[in-house]
Amino acid sequence: MLRRFCTTLFLAVQPLLAHSAPIDVPVTYVRQKQAPLATLSNLDPRPDDLGTAGAQLALLDNLTTGKFLGHNYKLNLVEVPEDGDALAAVTTALMTSQLVVLDMPAATARAVADLPAAQTALLFNASAPDADLRNADCRANLLHTIPSDAMRADAVMQFARSKRWEDLAMVMGPRPADQRFAAALENSAAKFGLKIDTKLTWDIDADMRRNAAQEVPLLTQSLGDYDLLLVADEADDFARYIPFNTWHPRPVAGSAGLMPKTWSPVVEQWGAAQLQGRFLDEHARDMQSRDYAAWAAVRSIGEAVTRTGSADAQTLRDFILSDAFELAGFKGRPLSYRSWNGQLRQPIPLVTPRAVVTQAPLPGYLHQHSEMDTLGFDQPETTCEAFQ
Structure with missing residues (x-):
């Protein structure tokens, strides 16, 4: 080779x-x-x-x-x-x-x-x-x-839109990086015509290795019904405990479940x-x-x-x-x-721990210059002036 x-x-x-x-x-x-x-x-x-x-x-x-x-x-x-x-x-x-x-x-x-x-x-x-x-x-x-956070968020939202998962909920961590990724997900949802109806900040300090099955359902019950649960946990702290523990049996994406990765x-x-x-x-x-x-x-x-x-x-x-x-x-x-x-x-692969589910940009997201410019800040959206 x-x-x-x-x-x-x-x-x-x-x-x-x-x-x-x-x-x-x-x-x-x-x-x-x-x-x-x-x-x-x-x-x-x-x-x-x-x-x-x-x-x-x-x-x-x-x-x-x-x-x-x-x-x-x-x-x-x-x-x-x-x-x-x-x-x-x-x-x-x-x-x-x-x-x-x-x-x-x-x-x-x-x-x-x-x-x-x-x-x-x-x-x-x-x-x-x-x-x-x-x-x-x-x-x-x-x-x-x-x-950028925006590129990874757009990859998730392209997938959600392709699945017609229009009603979203979100759990976010308390750290600044978590908040930045959560903001990117929220901006991207609006960009692709989706809506994050409910969101909450993770504030559980229990030992989740023992109590995930008890704590996470109670936390996610307050989110109501939704099509997709987004998780913003950039430190990989609590996200791993959320899939299969939610109150409603729903898919999870972001920092767990379906993850947008470089x-x-x-x-x-x-x-x-x-x-x-x-x-x-x-x-x-x-x-x-x-x-x-x-x-x-x-x-x-x-x-x-x-x-x-x-x-x-x-x-x-x-x-x-x-x-x-x-x-x-x-x-x-x-x-x-x-x-x-x-x-x-x-491109941004959307992966689980065992496989690539798909790769963004997804088919159908067209652009006059490059389909990859549908991820992140396109030229009409940027506020950067240093490169002009």
Whole structure:
């Protein structure tokens, strides 16, 4: 399989060999550690190399192509402590590399993009799904490979609309990330002509490992009747206890049941099984959404360097935002970036723990430019002005 992969890459880059020249391409991945959240279950611990593992796999992919072209890729991993100075770390990194992948909260990523030293750099947000970073608080030097909350919410609502599940209810967590995803679901419901009639905030502090069958029915009884129950629990705290425990026998979607994911181990089509296998071989675990976002960021750099023959950040940015850029992302169609807010267009798999149910955009959701622009903020909807 590896030999076939290398052969395919060689054939793809062969036309470029005559124009190739040695280039050094240093990339820095800056991750700010986050305090672990206390959750009801510890069955799914967060890997220590979450995100960085995806960047490292992309580095290997870039090197496979680069060795034919004389392009020398290097990846520098920088980890900032929870109480560390991320701005200082990025400022130092920019002295040696103008290509930086950010794994940090939205506010910090925005502050990084505003650094004087970052104005000529190319930055990738690989972890923050916040809507504001794609709208009023967007930055021209900051692109996004992690899907926005709005993209994932729209995937759920396209599916709900296709099933004619028009009456919705929602349970949301108390954390800010839960509230942001809940707001995205509510906005998306209105966008697709659906309505969230009732909603409530999770406030049960019992041991759900023992009491889910008693507590959840009582909680969801107050929601009345509905077609689909939405759950907004970004920390994966309580959502796992809701399916099959609701008062009414209804489907669940969002953070449990049918889940909109950037990436999932159950994605197998379009060559995804090969990507999954290579990741497993390298890191002895399954690839997760943040790994995929980091992989896409580093691979975007590699694809742009291959096509332009340059490692200049502004040259790469211009090409990446152009119609000529395409990234083979193992999702069934080429990925590209939105020129109005820097978001990577990509399909969103809707999955259960054991299978892909479908992938958004669903059939029938048409768009004059790309069906993938039916997910998230389309150009007429955006309030981002930095890219104009």
